[in-house]
Amino acid sequence: MTRALITFVVLFVIAIFTYFGLALVEPLQGSYWFLSFVFVLLGWALAWAISWVVDAVLMTMKAPLRVGNFLVPALFGVTIIVAWEYYVKGSHIPLVLLPAPTQIGAKFLNSLPILGADFVQTILRAVIPGWLMGCGAGFLVALLCDRIDFLRRGLLPLGNLVAALPIVGVAPILVMWFGFDWPSKAAMVVVMTFFPMLINTLAGLNASGHMERDLMKSYGADWLTTLVKLRLPAAMPFIFNALKINSTLAMIGAIVAEFFGTPIVGMGFRMSTEVGRQGLDMVWSEILVAAIAGSTFYGLLTLSERAVTFWHPSYRK
Amino acid sequence: MRIDFAKGSVFPVAVVCLVILVLWYLAAIPMNAIVTQPKIDAAGGGLYNTLLLSWNHERPVLPAPHQVALEVWKTVFMVAPWKVKSLVYHLWITLSSTLVGFILGTLLGVILAIGIVHVGSLEKSLMPWIIASQTIPILAIAPMLIVVLGKTGLPDIFTKASISTYLCFFPVAIGMVKGLRSPDKLQLDLMQTYNASASQVLWKLRFPAAMPFLFASLKVSVAIALTGAIVAELPTGAVSGIGARLLQGSYYGQTLQIWAALFVAAFAAATLVWLLGAFERMSWKRMGVKP
Numbered sequence: 001m002t003r004a005l006i007t008f009v010v011l012f013v014i015a016i017f018t019y020f021g022l023a024l025v026e027p028l029q030g031s032y033w034f035l036s037f038v039f040v041l042l043g044w045a046l047a048w049a050i051s052w053v054v055d056a057v058l059m060t061m062k063a064p065l066r067v068g069n070f071l072v073p074a075l076f077g078v079t080i081i082v083a084w085e086y087y088v089k090g091s092h093i094p095l096v097l098l099p100a101p102t103q104i105g106a107k108f109l110n111s112l113p114i115l116g117a118d119f120v121q122t123i124l125r126a127v128i129p130g131w132l133m134g135c136g137a138g139f140l141v142a143l144l145c146d147r148i149d150f151l152r153r154g155l156l157p158l159g160n161l162v163a164a165l166p167i168v169g170v171a172p173i174l175v176m177w178f179g180f181d182w183p184s185k186a187a188m189v190v191v192m193t194f195f196p197m198l199i200n201t202l203a204g205l206n207a208s209g210h211m212e213r214d215l216m217k218s219y220g221a222d223w224l225t226t227l228v229k230l231r232l233p234a235a236m237p238f239i240f241n242a243l244k245i246n247s248t249l250a251m252i253g254a255i256v257a258e259f260f261g262t263p264i265v266g267m268g269f270r271m272s273t274e275v276g277r278q279g280l281d282m283v284w285s286e287i288l289v290a291a292i293a294g295s296t297f298y299g300l301l302t303l304s305e306r307a308v309t310f311w312h313p314s315y316r317k
Numbered sequence: 318m319r320i321d322f323a324k325g326s327v328f329p330v331a332v333v334c335l336v337i338l339v340l341w342y343l344a345a346i347p348m349n350a351i352v353t354q355p356k357i358d359a360a361g362g363g364l365y366n367t368l369l370l371s372w373n374h375e376r377p378v379l380p381a382p383h384q385v386a387l388e389v390w391k392t393v394f395m396v397a398p399w400k401v402k403s404l405v406y407h408l409w410i411t412l413s414s415t416l417v418g419f420i421l422g423t424l425l426g427v428i429l430a431i432g433i434v435h436v437g438s439l440e441k442s443l444m445p446w447i448i449a450s451q452t453i454p455i456l457a458i459a460p461m462l463i464v465v466l467g468k469t470g471l472p473d474i475f476t477k478a479s480i481s482t483y484l485c486f487f488p489v490a491i492g493m494v495k496g497l498r499s500p501d502k503l504q505l506d507l508m509q510t511y512n513a514s515a516s517q518v519l520w521k522l523r524f525p526a527a528m529p530f531l532f533a534s535l536k537v538s539v540a541i542a543l544t545g546a547i548v549a550e551l552p553t554g555a556v557s558g559i560g561a562r563l564l565q566g567s568y569y570g571q572t573l574q575i576w577a578a579l580f581v582a583a584f585a586a587a588t589l590v591w592l593l594g595a596f597e598r599m600s601w602k603r604m605g606v607k608p
Contacts, residue, residue, distance in 0.1 A: 154329030
């Protein structure tokens with residue numbers, strides 16, 4: 001713990017010196033970027049040192065593990081944000097390059113209606129319907145493949161191949177086919193989410209053991225009963241894995257498709273125009289919206305996964 | 318022969334590919350009708366004219382497979398690879414930033430994983446943020462980051478590569494943490510009875526044990542590195558690279574150009590994954606694993 005404290009103090013003193021150094025040098029020159037780099041590294045190291053100290057303190061206090069698992073990363077994040085704020089304020093870095101967290105927050109609160117409209121256009125109209133359709137289709141085709149072995153052997157290698165391809169490139173074609181509004185974005189999401197779901201569901205359907213399947217057979221259970229009672233529950237961890245991967249892919253697909261043509265609303269549209277107008281605080285506000293929406297989506301999926309696959313070893317105490 | 322048909326996957330894959338090709342040709346007829354119908358009517362209709370005109374339009378809504386193949390052939394083999402019209406030139410621009418980003422990302426991921434496995438507080442503080450970092454759809458904001466990073470005066474290839482790096486480090490870090498922790502208690506105890514130092518345990522036990530995890534992660538990350546490099550080239554006024562070809566194609570309605578760029582990119586992705594598979598098999602041989 002003393003070692004941790006000493007490390008923290010030393011890092012803190014160096015950081016203060018770098019900070020004043022930054023204010024003195026000419027902005028956007030060689031030495032400026034060097035000091036910036038040092039400051040960023042120091043900010044990260046400080047965050048780490050703080051979590052080290054907190055970790056050590058919690059250890060000596062014998063606090064429950066859960067407190068540390070929450071407190072340490074939270075403090076780490078807060079330190080990074082504070083360092084970011086001070087870096088922007090102290091280094092005279094232009095807004096065009098990097099806005100401060102407080103500026104982003106102010107912009108976010110001031111432009112809630114615009115952000116809300118973009119959220120509806122991109123998330124509610126494109127991401128969620130596309131995600132539902134893509135995952136649904138992938139799941140149904142996986143069930144079909146499971147019934148017809150020939151189809152499985154034909155589609156699985158192709159699916160594995162397609163999952164590794166840069167599918168976002170299809171976006172211009174889809175925009176050409178389905179028009180500028182949200183249907184082309186939803187179609188993009190469907191294309192992006194289909195194959196991960198197909199592959200994962202197929203892998204999951206094979207996850208139940210031979211013994212268990214033999215037991216079902218000895219009960220005289222038919223394909224449907226075996227599927228519902230044994231194989232689908234066993235496949236759930238895989239299916240949720242695909243749902244989680246797809247939640248990120250869906251956001252990416254919808255926003256990237258907006259770069260190829262949109263009506264004048266939507267998160268991708270807003271970001272690309274605001275970059276052109278040098279409104280970086282607005283861009284960061286959209287990123288904040290995307291991060292909040294993405295994390296909420298992911299969090300909800302994790303919660304429902306815990307409810308559905310409570311029996312899985314990773315959730316057992 | 319019957320057994321081959323029943324067990325192997327070559328025949329089913331061939332059949333599925335054939336079905337896709339047939340569906341593709343069939344779909345080209347109604348989808349191209351918007352642009353081809355007047356010409357078909359002018360030529361006097363009939364099946365022959367319909368097929369001929371639907372499958373050979375200059376700017377089709379959906380180009381027929383042979384048109385795409387011909388365009389790929391023309392832009393890859395019939396043009397000198399250093400000319401702007403050559404897809405090889407554009408592919409090289411994209412691949413170079415993909416590879417730089419892939420290598421940097423892999424190094425970062427491995428270093429993070431080694432740190433996380435060895436330092437307890439690093440795991441607690443970093444792991445949640447490594448995971449949170451991936452909930453930001455980085456690909457979606459990649460073009461902005463490129464613009465912003467471009468203003469700092471870094472060379473173009475590094476700004477593009479930074480996107481690939483960001484995408485790559487995550488699968489590698491997660492896979493390597495799992496891999497470096499995969500040796501079981503007995504093996505670690507044995508190393509302790511040998512009085513092995515931490516670095517010896519790392520190099521002689523943890524690293525070899527992590528190899529399967531590393532290669533699985535590398536295959537994922539090389540594919541997303543390529544995607545990252547392509548997206549990084551999108552609305553940034555980039556004039557070369559696969560992404561720039563896609564964007565130009567969509568601006569000028571050059572469907573054939575888009576499809577050709579897509580197929581070349583797909584081929585490159587498949588080759589990269591295959592190459593990593595070959596490296597994996599080489600590492601098996603080197604470590605004496607029997608496949």
